[in-house]
Amino acid sequence: MAGHGIRFALTSGMACVQYGLQQNTKDTDWIVAPDNLDELVAMLCKLERGLNGRNWRISYRNLFGAPLDAKFHLGGWTTHLAIWDGAESPEHHLDFFGRPPRVLPGTGLPSTGFLASRDIVARMKKTDRAKDWPIVNALAVQDWYAGRRMGSLLHLTEIGLMREAWGALEDSQRQVLSAQRPLLTLLNFQEDIQLERSLLLERSLWENVNRERYLIYQTIWKSFYRSWQRDAVGIWPSSEPFASQHQRLLEAAATHELTPHPLSENSTREDVFDRGKKRTQQLLNASKEELNSVLMPIELVLP
Numbered sequence: 275m276a277g278h279g280i281r282f283a284l285t286s287g288m289a290c291v292q293y294g295l296q297q298n299t300k301d302t303d304w305i306v307a308p309d310n311l312d313e314l315v316a317m318l319c320k321l322e323r324g325l326n327g328r329n330w331r332i333s334y335r336n337l338f339g340a341p342l343d344a345k346f347h348l349g350g351w352t353t354h355l356a357i358w359d360g361a362e363s364p365e366h367h368l369d370f371f372g373r374p375p376r377v378l379p380g381t382g383l384p385s386t387g388f389l390a391s392r393d394i395v396a397r398m399k400k401t402d403r404a405k406d407w408p409i410v411n412a413l414a415v416q417d418w419y420a421g422r423r424m425g426s427l428l429h430l431t432e433i434g435l436m437r438e439a440w441g442a443l444e445d446s447q448r449q450v451l452s453a454q455r456p457l458l459t460l461l462n463f464q465e466d467i468q469l470e471r472s473l474l475l476e477r478s479l480w481e482n483v484n485r486e487r488y489l490i491y492q493t494i495w496k497s498f499y500r501s502w503q504r505d506a507v508g509i510w511p512s513s514e515p516f517a518s519q520h521q522r523l524l525e526a527a528a529t530h531e532l533t534p535h536p537l538s539e540n541s542t543r544e545d546v547f548d549r550g551k552k553r554t555q556q557l558l559n560a561s562k563e564e565l566n567s568v569l570m571p572i573e574l575v576l577p
Contacts, residue, residue: 301367338495347372349535483550
């Protein structure tokens with residue numbers, strides 16, 4: 275990708291390997307500039323045709339996900355590919371994001387290098403999977419100790435270190451951070467046990483809003499795929515070359531109206547946000563006051 279002028283960043287699991295926080299991962303995750311996705315498709319087709327001496331096999335995977343196309347990636351979709359880079363190659367799984375979840379548009383790609391920042395990886399790791407949350411804190415711990423970066427307080431969950439970092443900031447810095455993470459203001463007056471409950475509430479909000487967001491995309495994909503099946507989709511993914519698969523998926527997405535921007539309407543985003551809040555409130559038997567004390571702006575959880 276670098277050799278083809280494609281702007282990208284390695285993120286999620288493999289980035290955590292690079293940061294020394296895990297030893298392996300089952301796939302690789304890539305943020306790619308949406309306006310470079312056509313170049314990425316052309317590069318993959320070139321590699322598959324063996325025009326540079328290599329002869330890869332590339333295929334879409336049988337997971338729900340959109341075509342590798344800017345129109346869909348700007349709407350928050352993900353593309354899942356499988357790549358075999360030799361005759362005896364294992365099946366490499368790659369996930370591509372043009373507009374990664376929980377990351378503000380235009381902030382995902384580094385100005386230098388090809389590794390997503392700890393801040394970006396932490397935002398992407400705020401999922402509904404329990405295994406991701408220790409990573410979120412670990413990335414923030416690294417950031418704080420490496421350079422006292424105040425943004426690490428947006429992701430820290432170790433109460434002692436949170437208090438230390440909060441105490442090291444000026445009032446103006448606290449105001450900036452607490453506008454993005456209201457829980458930080460609770461450091462001023464809550465005891466540790468109260469703060470622990472507040473952290474549980476905050477994490478549950480991230481998890482449940484993310485869950486509701488995922489369900490929107492999953493439901494839209496299932497509806498599209500059922501319609502495509504009725505139109506004789508056959509076996510998918512097929513054994514066709516990647517160029518043929520890609521064109522076939524683009525045509526199907528147009529014919530069977532796969533929605534490019536599932537969360538484009540503010541009302542849809544607000545509904546997803548409200549359902550996540552309601553589920554959190556019910557699961558943890560929280561009062562509205564408790565919930566509001568840790569409620570992050572919708573623009574951060576559903577940018």
